Amino acid sequence: MKIGYYVSMHAEIMGNAVxxxxxxxxxxxxTPILLLRAMKRGMCISPHIVSDNVKDIEFEIDLPMLIFxxxxxxxxxxxxxxxxxxxxxxxxxxxxNGKYPVCAEYLLGSLExxxxxxxxxxxxxxxxxxxxxxxxxxxxxxxxxxQIVEGQPYLCNVMPVHPEExxxxxxxxxxxxxxxxxxxxx
Amino acid sequence: MVDIAxxxxxxxxxxxxxxxxxxxxxxxxxxxxxxxxxxxxxxxPQIPLYDALFIRATTDPSYTAYVASKIAWExxxxxxxxxxxxxxxxxxxxxxxxxxxxGVPYIPSLYLSKDCLTEKKxxxxxxxxxxxxxxxxxxxxxxxxxxxxESNYGFRKICKRFFRRxxxxxxxxxxxxQFDWRLGILDDEILYACKYFIPKGRWKHxxxxxxxxxxxxxxxxxxxxxxxxxxxxxVGVSACKAIGAGLFGVDLKEVxxxxxxxxxxxxxxxxxxxxxxxxxxxxxxxxxxxxxx
Numbered sequence: 133m134k135i136g137y138y139v140s141m142h143a144e145i146m147g148n149a150v151x152x153x154x155x156x157x158x159x160x161x162x163t164p165i166l167l168l169r170a171m172k173r174g175m176c177i178s179p180h181i182v183s184d185n186v187k188d189i190e191f192e193i194d195l196p197m198l199i200f201x202x203x204x205x206x207x208x209x210x211x212x213x214x215x216x217x218x219x220x221x222x223x224x225x226x227x228x229n230g231k232y233p234v235c236a237e238y239l240l241g242s243l244e245x246x247x248x249x250x251x252x253x254x255x256x257x258x259x260x261x262x263x264x265x266x267x268x269x270x271x272x273x274x275x276x277x278x279q280i281v282e283g284q285p286y287l288c289n290v291m292p293v294h295p296e297e298x299x300x301x302x303x304x305x306x307x308x309x310x311x312x313x314x315x316x317x318x
Numbered sequence: 319m320v321d322i323a324x325x326x327x328x329x330x331x332x333x334x335x336x337x338x339x340x341x342x343x344x345x346x347x348x349x350x351x352x353x354x355x356x357x358x359x360x361x362x363p364q365i366p367l368y369d370a371l372f373i374r375a376t377t378d379p380s381y382t383a384y385v386a387s388k389i390a391w392e393x394x395x396x397x398x399x400x401x402x403x404x405x406x407x408x409x410x411x412x413x414x415x416x417x418x419x420x421g422v423p424y425i426p427s428l429y430l431s432k433d434c435l436t437e438k439k440x441x442x443x444x445x446x447x448x449x450x451x452x453x454x455x456x457x458x459x460x461x462x463x464x465x466x467x468e469s470n471y472g473f474r475k476i477c478k479r480f481f482r483r484x485x486x487x488x489x490x491x492x493x494x495x496q497f498d499w500r501l502g503i504l505d506d507e508i509l510y511a512c513k514y515f516i517p518k519g520r521w522k523h524x525x526x527x528x529x530x531x532x533x534x535x536x537x538x539x540x541x542x543x544x545x546x547x548x549x550x551x552x553v554g555v556s557a558c559k560a561i562g563a564g565l566f567g568v569d570l571k572e573v574x575x576x577x578x579x580x581x582x583x584x585x586x587x588x589x590x591x592x593x594x595x596x597x598x599x600x601x602x603x604x605x606x607x608x609x610x611x
Contacts, residue, residue: 133456135431135485138411145415154405154412158379164362165388172392182362182385204380233359233382 151270160269160290161208163200163235167287173268175261176286178237178279186216186223189236195219198243200235200289201226208275208291212239237288241281247293248274249305261285272306273298320352320609323368325386327358327375338590339601340374346601352609365389370396370608377404377585378457396611398604399584403564407584410456410488413561417579420560423553424579425571426491432481440470447491454488455480466492466521493578497536498523499570501546501554502586502593502600504607505563508554510597511546513539514569540595553577565604 137157143150152160159165167177181192182202189197196214199222211222219236227234246255251266253259253276262276265287275291298306324343331337340356347354357364359382365371371390377383377399384404390397399407406412417424428443444451450468453476458464463483465476480487496516502509514523515536523536543551554568557579567586570577587593594600 133409133484133486138486141409141412141415145412145419155401158384158405159388162385162388164385165392168389168392182359184359188360202382202385204378233362 151272153270156269156271160265160271160274161292162202163237163289164202166269166290167235169268170265170287173264175264175268176284178240178286178288180235180237182233182235184223184227184230184233186220189219189223189234190216193236193238196239198237198239198288199223199226200237201232202234203228203232208289210277210289212243239279241279241286243277243279243288244285245278246276247297247302248276249302250309258285261287265290272309273302320369321367322347322352322354322370322372322605322608323357323361323365324354325358325371325373325375325383326356327382330374333589335589335591336587339588339594342590342594342601343372343605347605350602350605350609352605354605359386362386362389365395366393368395370611372398372604372608373585378408379405380457383585396608398565398608400562400564403562403566403584406561407566407582408457410454410458410581411486412456413582414488416560417557417582420556422557422560422579423576424557425493428489430477430487430489431485435474435477437470440473443473443489444470447489450492452490452492453477453480454490455483456487457483464522492521493571493573494521495571495573497539498580499546499550499554499568499572499577500586500593501550501568501570502565502588503554503558503568504565504603506555506558508543508546508551509565509600509603510593511541511543511550512593513541515539538592540592540597542596547577550577553579557582565607 140150140154159169164182167180171177181189183189199211199213213219213222223234244255244257246253246258246262248262248266250272251263253262257280258276258278261278265276273293275293277289278285278287344354365386373383373387375383387397387399387401387404391401411429414424414427450466452466455463467473467476497513500512500514516523517534517536524533557568558566561582567583569580571580
């Protein structure tokens with residue numbers, strides 16, 4: 133766990149308002165939980181199945197598909213698979229030889245991504261979705277992956293943004309928000 | 319009739335005693351008129367079809383068991399262990415902070431970040447906690463990533479290894495005892511009580527054999543819950559209350575007639591012939607809790 137998690141934890145224990153909460157941090161980066169909560173909020177999500185079994189996945193989801201790992205060592209990676217062979221390899225590698233299941237999602241449209249800062253995405257196609265995801269999970273910074281099907285964005289996954297990926301203007305926005313919060317809450 | 323799913327992994331059936339305990343759960347549930355099915359990571363999508371979920375696989379927010387628990391929770395299905403308990407008990411820092419907030423006595427602990435590895439800071443830690451100290455990575459189970467050291471060199475070496483797993487770790491006062499108490503507590507009531515003895519020549523209940531991937535465990539002596547000291551029960555229950563409601567295994571040390579919490583575990587181990595030896599109703603009470611939740 134990174135220091136940010138412990139900062140949220142400390143604030144929660146002290147009874148202070150904090151974003152994101154420990155629960156939201158954990159939930160947002162577990163694809164099936166992300167999709168479950170997003171669906172409950174009314175967001176469009178990609179049809180998916182969680183399994184460690186290639187046959188079950190093939191039965192439920194047609195190729196091509198997206199495979200997201202649920203192993204504790206993954207770092208936001210995923211695979212796009214177009215054939216049975218690549219599906220088998222993806223389930224084996226991301227599932228660490230059957231030790232963990234994977235989350236397989238239909239890939240029906242074009243993949244789009246955006247980086248969101250406080251719900252503001254740089255990709256206009258995903259602007260509303262980024263706002264919705266931010267409203268549900270309150271992650272100040274995240275990378276959003278979605279697919280566009282008939283003009284409608286479908287949430288696929290949320291991934292962390294590493295500090296070295298933040299640009300100077302991102303840092304400026306973050307600093308401004310922190311300063312505003314300091315002014316507001318003293 | 320309630321449909322209960324029991325989330326397990328293959329390793330839950332490797333130890334004969336654990337497999338027998340799981341069968342006991344099943345037979346008690348059936349006797350009470352409920353269905354009880356074992357499910358695995360392959361059956362996660364079916365969880366919403368059940369009325370209750372009982373998790374026996376190892377829990378941790380990064381494991382599949384957390385996903386199972388969360389699916390049940392979000393679908394308003396009764397679940398042991400619930401995601402909140404998993405989250406708190408899996409992170410020892412979070413757990414100790416909640417104990418501290420509730421005034422529950424626990425082993426003196428310090429929380430270390432990477433900047434605590436200077437000679438000066440290490441000396442201060444030893445001064446405060448005494449030598450040796452016990453170092454714990456926050457995400458541990460089965461006594462793994464819990465090590466003891468009395469030298470500054472060893473301290474730094476262990477910390478560096480543990481910091482690869484977490485930006486913060488725990489340093490604790492070393493409190494040697496012959497055994498640790500383990501109280502199984504369900505919904506703030508004592509379910510069973512055991513003494514987990516420390517193997518001869520070791521300092522913790524479960525120890526890895528040097529150079530091998532095998533653990534040595536001390537013996538377990540079960541005590542009827544009614545015969546446990548009042549203060550032990552009081553501290554154990556207050557520790558659970560600080561964490562949440564559900565099924566917990568509280569480890570405590572007896573020091574000068576009082577009790578200090580070592581840790582609160584969600585998903586406590588229940589082995590046939592051990593935890594159930596004196597209080598035989600533990601299976602029934604857990605099933606009834608799930609059914610009534």
